[in-house]
Amino acid sequence: MLPMDKYIAKLSGLILLLLASPLTYGQNLITRDEDWTAINIAVTDELIIPSYQNLESRSLELISATENFCSDLSALNLDSLKNSYQQSMLAWQAIQHIQFGPITYFNWNYRMHYWPDERGASGRQLDALIASQDESVLTSNAFPRQSVGVQGLPSLEKLLYDANALSDFRDNAYLCSLTTSISRNINEISFGVTQRWMDEYRALILDPVAGGFYENAEDLSIDFLKALQESIAKIRDLKLAPAIGESFVTTRTRSAESWRSESSLTNIKNNLNSAELLFTAYSSAFYEEDITAIVNVFSDLAVTLAALPDSMVTALTNEMQYAQLQTLHAEVEALHEALETALKNTDLYLGFNSLDGD
Amino acid sequence: MFKQICTLACILSIVGCSTGRQNSTSHAAIIENYISIAQASYEDSLISARVLEDTIDAFLEEPNLTTLSYARNAWLAARVPYQQTEAFRFGNPVVDEWEGRVNSWPLDEGLIDYTAAFYGEESDNNYFYTANIIANELLDIGGISVDAAQITPQLLAETLHQIDGVESNVATGYHAIEFLLWGQDLNGTNPGAGDRPATDYSLSECSNRNCDRRRDYLKAVTSLLVSDLDEMVYNWQPGGAAYVDLMQKGPEGGLATILTGMGSLAYGELAGERIRLGLLLNDPEEEHDCFSDNTHNSHYYDALGIQNVYMGSYERINGEVVRGASLASLMAQEAPHLAAQMLARIESTELAMEVLLSEAARGNTFDVLIASNNLDGEEVVSRVVDALMEETRTIEDIIRELNLQNVSISGSDSLGGL
Numbered sequence: 156m157l158p159m160d161k162y163i164a165k166l167s168g169l170i171l172l173l174l175a176s177p178l179t180y181g182q183n184l185i186t187r188d189e190d191w192t193a194i195n196i197a198v199t200d201e202l203i204i205p206s207y208q209n210l211e212s213r214s215l216e217l218i219s220a221t222e223n224f225c226s227d228l229s230a231l232n233l234d235s236l237k238n239s240y241q242q243s244m245l246a247w248q249a250i251q252h253i254q255f256g257p258i259t260y261f262n263w264n265y266r267m268h269y270w271p272d273e274r275g276a277s278g279r280q281l282d283a284l285i286a287s288q289d290e291s292v293l294t295s296n297a298f299p300r301q302s303v304g305v306q307g308l309p310s311l312e313k314l315l316y317d318a319n320a321l322s323d324f325r326d327n328a329y330l331c332s333l334t335t336s337i338s339r340n341i342n343e344i345s346f347g348v349t350q351r352w353m354d355e356y357r358a359l360i361l362d363p364v365a366g367g368f369y370e371n372a373e374d375l376s377i378d379f380l381k382a383l384q385e386s387i388a389k390i391r392d393l394k395l396a397p398a399i400g401e402s403f404v405t406t407r408t409r410s411a412e413s414w415r416s417e418s419s420l421t422n423i424k425n426n427l428n429s430a431e432l433l434f435t436a437y438s439s440a441f442y443e444e445d446i447t448a449i450v451n452v453f454s455d456l457a458v459t460l461a462a463l464p465d466s467m468v469t470a471l472t473n474e475m476q477y478a479q480l481q482t483l484h485a486e487v488e489a490l491h492e493a494l495e496t497a498l499k500n501t502d503l504y505l506g507f508n509s510l511d512g513d
Numbered sequence: 514m515f516k517q518i519c520t521l522a523c524i525l526s527i528v529g530c531s532t533g534r535q536n537s538t539s540h541a542a543i544i545e546n547y548i549s550i551a552q553a554s555y556e557d558s559l560i561s562a563r564v565l566e567d568t569i570d571a572f573l574e575e576p577n578l579t580t581l582s583y584a585r586n587a588w589l590a591a592r593v594p595y596q597q598t599e600a601f602r603f604g605n606p607v608v609d610e611w612e613g614r615v616n617s618w619p620l621d622e623g624l625i626d627y628t629a630a631f632y633g634e635e636s637d638n639n640y641f642y643t644a645n646i647i648a649n650e651l652l653d654i655g656g657i658s659v660d661a662a663q664i665t666p667q668l669l670a671e672t673l674h675q676i677d678g679v680e681s682n683v684a685t686g687y688h689a690i691e692f693l694l695w696g697q698d699l700n701g702t703n704p705g706a707g708d709r710p711a712t713d714y715s716l717s718e719c720s721n722r723n724c725d726r727r728r729d730y731l732k733a734v735t736s737l738l739v740s741d742l743d744e745m746v747y748n749w750q751p752g753g754a755a756y757v758d759l760m761q762k763g764p765e766g767g768l769a770t771i772l773t774g775m776g777s778l779a780y781g782e783l784a785g786e787r788i789r790l791g792l793l794l795n796d797p798e799e800e801h802d803c804f805s806d807n808t809h810n811s812h813y814y815d816a817l818g819i820q821n822v823y824m825g826s827y828e829r830i831n832g833e834v835v836r837g838a839s840l841a842s843l844m845a846q847e848a849p850h851l852a853a854q855m856l857a858r859i860e861s862t863e864l865a866m867e868v869l870l871s872e873a874a875r876g877n878t879f880d881v882l883i884a885s886n887n888l889d890g891e892e893v894v895s896r897v898v899d900a901l902m903e904e905t906r907t908i909e910d911i912i913r914e915l916n917l918q919n920v921s922i923s924g925s926d927s928l929g930g931l
Contacts, residue, residue: 265793274619274681275636276794282633301885302795405678409637 184501185440191372195360198379198436199352206250206429207349213239213246214342221338225331228324237315241418243341244308248425252386252433255378257351263344265303270412271393277304281313288329293336295343307344309413311337316415376437377503383433384494390426391487394419398467399480406471417466423483424460427453434494445497452490459483538842540764543825546837547771548756550827551601552749554818557594557830559742565591565690566735573728576714585694588687589807594830595687596814600822603782603923604773607748607755613680614670615741618787618801620683622692624673625730627721629697639679646673646684647726664729666737685737688802693731695804702797702884704876706806769917771840775819776908777923779862783815784901785925792894797880808879809869812897816866819904820859840911848914855911858904865900868893 185191220239224232247268258264269277280302284292292301299306314334317323324330363369397410398419411419431453438446459482463470470476568587572580595616602608623632623643636642640655652659659672673684683689696709712720714728748755759767787808791799800808821827825839844852872882872893882890905922912920 262793269793273638274621274798275633275638275642276796276798278637279631279633279798280794280796283631303793304796400678407638 184442185373185376188372190439191376192361192363194436194439195363195372195375195379196357198433199357199360202429202432202436203250203253204349204352204357206246207345207352210243210246210250211342211345211349213243214338214345217243217338218335218342221331221335224324225335228321228331230321233315233321233324237416240308240311240315241416244312244413244416244418245421245425247308248422249429252382252426252429254382254385256356257348260347260351261299262303263348266299266306267341267344268308269303269306270309271397271410272304272309276302277309278313280304281310284333285327285329290329290332293332295336295339298336298340299343305333306337306340308341311341312413312415373503376440379433380437380440380498380503383430383437384491384498386426386430387487387491387494390423391484391491394423394426395480395484395487398471399477399484403474403477406477408468408471411467411471414468417468419465419467420460420463420470421465427456427460440501440503441497442500445493445500448493449490449497452486452493456483456486456490459486538838538846540768540843542838543771543840543843544759544764544767546825546835546839547767547822548749548759549835549837550821550825551598551755552746553827553829553835554594554598554601554821555742555746555749558591558598559739559746561587561591561594561830562735562739562742566739569690569731569735572711573714573732576711578711581694581711585805588690588694589805589810592687592802592807592811593814596811597818597821597827599782599815600774600778600818601755602774603777604770605755605759607758608745611741611745611748613686614674615686615738616688617675617680617683617686618688619681619798619803620688620692621679621681622697622804624676624682624684625689625692626696626727629699631699631701632697639677639681641676641679641682647723647730650726664726664733666733666740669730669733670737685734685741687738688804689734690731690738691802691804691807693727693734698797698804698806698880700797700880702795702880702887704878704881706878707804765915765917766919768840768915769912769920771822772908772912772917773920773922775822776905776912776920778815779819779901779908780905781923781925783812784898784905787812788894788901789898789925791879791883792891792898795883795885797883800879800883803880806873806878806880809866809873812879813866813870816862816901820863823855823859844911844914848911851907851910851914855904855907858900858907862897862900862904865893865897869897 185194217236217239220232220236224236251268254264258267272278281304284301284305291297304310311334314320314330314337324334359366359369360375363372363375369375394412398407398414400406408414412422413419434449434453438449441449459479463476463479463483467480470480565584565587568580568584572584574580599616602612621636621639621642622628623645624639624641626645626647628643628645632643634643640657641652644652644654646652646661646664650660650662652661655677657677659676661668661673669684669689674682676682676684692707694709695707696713698705698707700706710720712718712724714724714731716724716728719725745755747753750756759770762770787801791797797803800806801811802808823839824841826834826836828834841852841855844855869879869882872890873879877890879894881887882894884890909922
């Protein structure tokens with residue numbers, strides 16, 4: 156794995172190589188399949204696979220921390236388990252934007268992280284599961300077949316960050332069985348996705364037509380660009396807007412992602428960092444003015460985020476920080492618009508995506 | 514329930530007839546016929562809602578199992594034309610902004626009336642989750658006070674519906690009425706629908722308390738549905754808001770609107786929010802008509818609505834047929850391969866939907882099919898999702914073929930991109 160600065164330098168070299176004589180808007184700047192493939196494989200080897208490997212490592216630690224806590228239900232071990240959960244969540248947030256390929260197999264994406272849960276299905280189903288005390292649904296065969304609402308990181312957060320978590324775990328042995336099943340499930344998904352990227356999907360990246368699903372390498376690049384564009388829309392529409400509300404008096408803290416562990420803004424920082432790396436990788440597909448506009452918005456976002464705490468709950472209850480959250484939302488919107496403009500100026504057609512419309 | 518979706522042979526005959534009569538299908542003629550179908554569909558929805566209102570009046574006059582079953586049957590019949598109008602929702606802002614008043618879903622029914630223990634006591638996103646308007650004349654929740662002493666259409670529409678900015682606070686529309694007629698489905702993912710007793714509306718043998726207020730609620734919410742549908746019928750007449758808005762878009766903008774409506778309903782709304790999400794969560798609360806277990810029919814008639822606007826043909830509830838220039842005819846002229854592909858996609862969706870109907874007839878309603886260990890059910894439901902996704906991909910191809918601009922298809926977080 157390349158260190159990130161070397162990775163960026165390598166990509167920059169590739170970008171310079173691909174920047175040909177100025178073209179008029181409406182044309183693709185990358186026209187050769189092998190050039191698309193060069194970027195796709197660099198992204199796969201330097202961004203995607205290492206990120207999934209990191210998630211897999213963190214989830215192994217999560218299993219250990221769960222075992223430690225369940226063998227000794229102490230406050231110290233609970234804190235350690237919470238920390239392990241946080242590390243797994245951060246690792247997931249760094250690769251959450253990739254919503255195609257192996258992560259979509261077997262509903263792995265939803266099983267890892269079902270959110271937002273607008274109707275509270277996850278809480279309702281967790282309560283029902285705990286009340287049932289049914290150990291048979293927690294086996295490695297049965298658990299993946301349960302509702303996605305109880306299987307992944309948000310469920311773990313609910314269990315660990317409940318105000319009475321420690322006493323609840325001490326009073327109810329089923330909670331440890333359930334937590335163990337969730338931790339193992341997260342690890343199994345991480346392992347499965349990583350392996351599939353390293354084996355079959357990397358091969359597909361190198362020869363997209365052979366798989367029969369893509370017509371050419373550009374098609375495959377479009378999946379990455381769609382992931383980039385959609386991740387920004389999700390930050391704007393799902394992670395920020397519902398919590399910020401219309402004004403300081405109509406905020407809704409529980410609509411924020413990871414509000415229980417107070418890491419909503421840390422998640423967004425990780426999301427934007429991954430988005431910037433992905434954009435950098437594909438910037439040779441865009442016109443220079445558009446690249447400048449996008450880079451500038453990323454810089455603005457970094458400044459705004461640096462001034463905010465990790466916890467959106469904290470920021471939402473402070474009028475000055477609330478104003479900064481509104482700025483953050485406006486800048487994410489500006490980033491989305493800049494990306495949209497950049498894409499429109501090329502001949503790349505992204506098609507419909509999962510968040511268009513309402 | 515009569516069968517309305519054409520077979521492929523029937524579809525081909527309609528396209529063949531259209532192309533045979535005219536050499537060129539103009540965009541303007543397609544839009545004109547689309548408006549005619551919208552007018553007829555909303556008129557039928559209004560007629561059916563008025564019948565529903567009459568049966569509910571009769572039920573409240575004499576609440577018993579028989580009058581309740583008449584009211585329930587009228588509700589089921591009212592869904593037939595209404596679901597077919599859903600293809601007009603997306604792309605027409607006048608309809609989309611109004612739609613929340615009549616078909617908002619999913620709803621946190623604890624806002625309206627009593628609920629069972631499985632429903633729970635609180636929700637992260639909704640302070641009014643168990644507000645129970647019927648039981649409480651005064652609400653004071655999360656800093657919001659509501660005087661609900663008199664339950665009127667105005668109170669429901671202007672104060673309670675989507676109170677606190679929460680979409681699942683649904684106080685009006687078909688599903689609020691459905692909840693009041695059936696009550697919660699207590700069977701989980703086992704067969705069986707809601708079974709609210711008729712005595713919930715009896716003044717002499719009142720069950721579950723507050724029958725007078727429950728009667729007021731049912732009366733008010735039904736009256737509101739009728740007036741809302743009346744408004745939409747007017748909106749589609751010449752000079753009405755939806756009519757004017759569509760005409761101002763011009764011929765290409767009009768076609769883009771038609772395809773936006775088809776694609777958004779098929780993809781984000783139907784395949785995503787209403788079907789796949791239920792499968793992911795194995796949650797009977799996630800089925801569209803969750804109190805009555807009529808979800809299979811609602812999905813079926815949604816698919817039929819998409820077919821109606823593409824084929825330019827609609828069979829009214831009195832059997833009359835509205836038919837005219839269509840996108841199907843246009844595509845047969847402009848891109849026969851794509852036209853054939855779209856017809857095949859429509860047929861595939863129809864077949865998948867028919868399996869949903871036949872499963873429901875055997876007692877395997879949608880909530881049974883999405884149970885966590887029902888592998889056969891999962892396959893049946895997944896085929897519907899797959900068929901709708903394929904249909905949308907072809908709609909996307911048609912948009913590209915016609916070079917239409919500014920088409921934005923509504924998606925769903927429960928689906929990947931196309």
